Amino acid sequence: MSAPTTGSHPPQSGASPAPDTRIKTVIAACMLAIFLAMLDAQIVATALPRIVGDLGDLDLFAWVTTAYIIASSVTTPVYGKLGDLFGRKKVFLVAIALFLVGSAVSGLAQSMEQLILFRTLQGIGAGGLFVSVLAIIGELFSPREGAKYFNMFGMVFAGAALAGPAIGGVLTDLLSWHWVFLINLPLGVVVLALVASCLHLPPRSRRAHIDYAGFTTLSTAVVALTLLASWGGVKYGWTSPQILGLGAVALVTGALFVAAERRAAEPVIPLHLFRDSTFGISVLVSFAAGIVFLGAVNFLALYIQVVTGASPTLSGVVLLPMMFGLVAASVVSGRIITQTGRYKWYPVLSMATGIVGALLLSTMDTGTPQGLVIAYMLLFGIAAGLNMQVLTMAAQNTAPRDDIGAVHATVAFTRQLGSTLGISVFAAVFYNRLTEELARRIPAGALGGVDRDALSSHEVLDELAAPVREAVENAYAAALGPVFLGAVPVLLVGLGAALLMRNTPLRSWDHGSPEDSPEESAGAPAEAPADQR
Structure with missing residues (x-):
């Protein structure tokens, strides 16, 4: 790493x-x-x-x-x-x-x-x-x-x-x-x-020895997986040669990556880390969190601007409660964990709260009051913030000291990978449903030659007749519901994994030993957010 x-x-002695x-x-x-x-x-x-x-x-x-x-x-x-x-x-x-x-x-x-x-x-x-x-x-x-x-x-x-x-x-x-x-x-x-x-x-x-084989195979597998999730059922059928080919590439390069990591002097992701259950669970929950939470803003922005008719400026303001909830939950949970040295119940609460938030967001339509929309987003933001830095703390707490860099990189990478796959899969779900809803709600020729891909633009929507515009707004709302419903099973998996996590007290490394007593960790500085480590 x-x-x-x-x-x-x-610090190096040569540094003045x-x-x-x-x-x-x-x-x-x-x-x-x-x-x-x-x-x-x-x-x-x-x-x-x-x-x-x-x-x-x-x-x-x-x-x-x-x-x-x-x-x-x-x-x-x-x-x-x-x-x-x-x-x-x-x-x-x-x-x-x-x-x-x-x-x-x-x-x-x-x-x-x-x-x-x-x-x-x-x-x-x-x-x-x-x-x-x-x-x-x-x-x-x-x-x-x-x-x-x-x-x-x-x-x-x-x-x-x-x-x-x-x-x-x-x-x-x-x-x-x-x-x-x-x-x-x-x-x-x-x-x-x-x-x-x-x-x-x-x-x-x-x-340093660069793990070229690991970098190449991992990158290829990630790209293949993302293309498969993005194109499957949208651009190509799930049984088409293109999708089956991408699946084969992902499986083969994934297997080659594992083989490369076993031989590498300095592997990208040291496989021995997964022998520790806390690390494995932290990676799994981080992956689930990436799928659900990091892709939500893209679809909420579509809802606010198209369904509610807010301008980009106003939609940025409406999205602030979710961001505020995320930051507040991250900061508060980090301070409490630093004082108590205990962390298990924060990812559990994150997944459980996320399930409630996703179910509420899936009910939004053109008639949902703005106050409720803000409340739902605030709750969803709190759920996202409760796992942000906790999972990195948990993963590094039981890992060998020499592997701390690999721990940070792996947890952050799996969160980003989850985000990539989540955005692609949810976009496929959204686009398929939107196509069906537009065809069902809008009579042929009612758009007057307007490109359907341009319907998210305020300028285009304003030029449509009132009944057609209302049909477009309802179609977008109906297409966004399945996106948030699809997040629920992922959060349930994350919740089950988080419940299995050991609540090992945080240890202090300030005195140089990984085995320092947990009590010393109470005064240790708070960790940075997981995505930044």
Whole structure:
């Protein structure tokens, strides 16, 4: 995996202390880079309905998010190894540059296919931001000093989660959807300049063995699975040669990945970690959480803008309660767990609350009062926040200290993989149902030649006759219900797994031993959100 975690080694003796001002500048630049990467997912979700209305290809809209997630998740371990070989600063600068180039060309995209391709480039850059920042902090500070900066991740995540939907709506309304990507450029250039001028680290002398076979087979399996979930039953039949071929590719490359990891000197995902039940359960629950919670914003934005008629700006405001619930639940649960050292019942409560929230969201239609919509989203956000950092805490608590980097990467990767598959599967469910509902509710010729893929645009909806517009709104509402109902079985699996988790007290590593008493962990700093580790 990447460089040792911040708690695993002292600062290198060759590193001369940087001036205090320079250190603060570097930390500010690192946090701004994390903010940009987190903001991007939230800000784009709000603009997706307008993007679909402008570029068309509604059946591809989920790939605007999916391509970004795949690219960032499969490249994260690569950046860790490159940092070992060539130094954190160089790799970080390359990641920032790729993210900015991807943002620029995404803002200039003229078709959905172009946008998906450019978002992939942007995701490749984003994959290096988190891992590089964590490794840089680990080299600049001792473990106890660095802990307070890891805690800042929670505030950065909160800012991005709360500000993203509103910023996305404002930019889309006042300028255009192109600016949800172009806004990254001025901020990113500042990060690039500050890191280039102020970050000074000793040269890297240790050479690492890159698990090329593991990276290649894992990436191929993930792409094949995502294509299968996205195209199955929509673009191709489930028994078509294309879908069966993708399934075969996923199975073969998955088996090759396992074989490669058994032989690799430094595997992407050390298989011995799964011998511990706590780690295995944490990975499974994280996968379930990724499927359900991380894809919800895309479909809620469609409901708010198309069904309720809210503008992108107002929809960003309406989405804030869900983001507030997520952040509040994450922060509060993290503080309580830090004080008590106990964590089991938070993922249990997350899955149970998520089931209730998903069932309530599935009942929404054109007549649902806005107050109820906000209440349902708040509950769903709380459910998402209750498992955010807990699963990483649980997984690392029983893992060998030398594997902590692999633990963080694996839990985050499975959450991202779940998100990728969840968005694709739910998009397929939504699109199939929407096609049926539009055909059933709208008479032939009533749309007057309007492309059905453009019906999520306010400008297009406003031009339709009142009865036709009402039929479109009802069709969207009917198509979104099965999406949230489909989340319930996944959450039930997550709930069953969470109930089997051992409630092992958190241990402290501040004194260098994995076997330190659980009581010492009460004063340990809170962990950063799982998706940032």
